[in-house]
Amino acid sequence: MKMNKNLKKWLVYVGVILFTFHFSLFISSCSDDSEEEASDFDNWVERNDAVIAQWAANTNYIQYRTYTKNQETYGGDSEYIYVQVMESGAGTESPVFGDTVRVAYRLRYIPTKSYVDGYMVGETYTGDFDWNTISVANLALNNTLIDGFSTAVMNMHNGDRWIVNIPYPLGYGNPSINDGILNGSNLIYDLALVDFWHPGESRPGFKSRER
Numbered sequence: 001m002k003m004n005k006n007l008k009k010w011l012v013y014v015g016v017i018l019f020t021f022h023f024s025l026f027i028s029s030c031s032d033d034s035e036e037e038a039s040d041f042d043n044w045v046e047r048n049d050a051v052i053a054q055w056a057a058n059t060n061y062i063q064y065r066t067y068t069k070n071q072e073t074y075g076g077d078s079e080y081i082y083v084q085v086m087e088s089g090a091g092t093e094s095p096v097f098g099d100t101v102r103v104a105y106r107l108r109y110i111p112t113k114s115y116v117d118g119y120m121v122g123e124t125y126t127g128d129f130d131w132n133t134i135s136v137a138n139l140a141l142n143n144t145l146i147d148g149f150s151t152a153v154m155n156m157h158n159g160d161r162w163i164v165n166i167p168y169p170l171g172y173g174n175p176s177i178n179d180g181i182l183n184g185s186n187l188i189y190d191l192a193l194v195d196f197w198h199p200g201e202s203r204p205g206f207k208s209r210e211r
Contacts, residue, residue: 040112045184055082082165089159095196104134
């Protein structure tokens with residue numbers, strides 16, 4: 001049976017309309033996803049500045065001024081790290097500049113809409129924190145480390161686990177000195193000090209408590 005020419009044209013016309021409609025929905029969806037992703041880091045420096053002020057005003061945090069500044073005077077909010085103690089170890093001494101520290105950590109940005117715990121920047125272990133299964137990193141306390149990280153571990157004892165909030169001036173700065181870190185990013189460490197030793201000393205390879 002031959003299809004009526006007008007009917008055939010009408011069906012083609014309807015098909016074009018349906019294709020255009022679905023395609024526009026697809027483009028709109030992709031655009032929304034892109035905009036949502038971008039919004040996580042919009043006005044990033046200003047948002048990180050606001051968070052520093054919130055940290056400074058939070059009386060539940062312990063404040064430590066960067067080791068590079070005079071400890072007898074008061075500095076601005078960005079000269080301090082802001083610490084929440086999760087666990088206290090049995091150690092009685094702290095590392096000093098030049099020592100090597102053995103640490104386990106997770107490093108994140110401040111929370112955003114899509115990353116409610118903060119975008120993960122780096123970690124030494126996976127899964128939940130567990131002293132029995134963690135993996136570690138050995139790091140020399142020298143000028144290659146950011147001030148905020150060194151300040152934290154130089155106030156910790158073996159067995160301590162802290163949440164360490166580091167303003168970006170004590171981190172990688174704005175602009176960032178690390179290509180992998182967004183400009184003006186505050187850093188949040190879940191940081192555990194496993195061990196440390198002085199120059200000239202050494203330690204055997206790490207084995208978690210489970211082993």
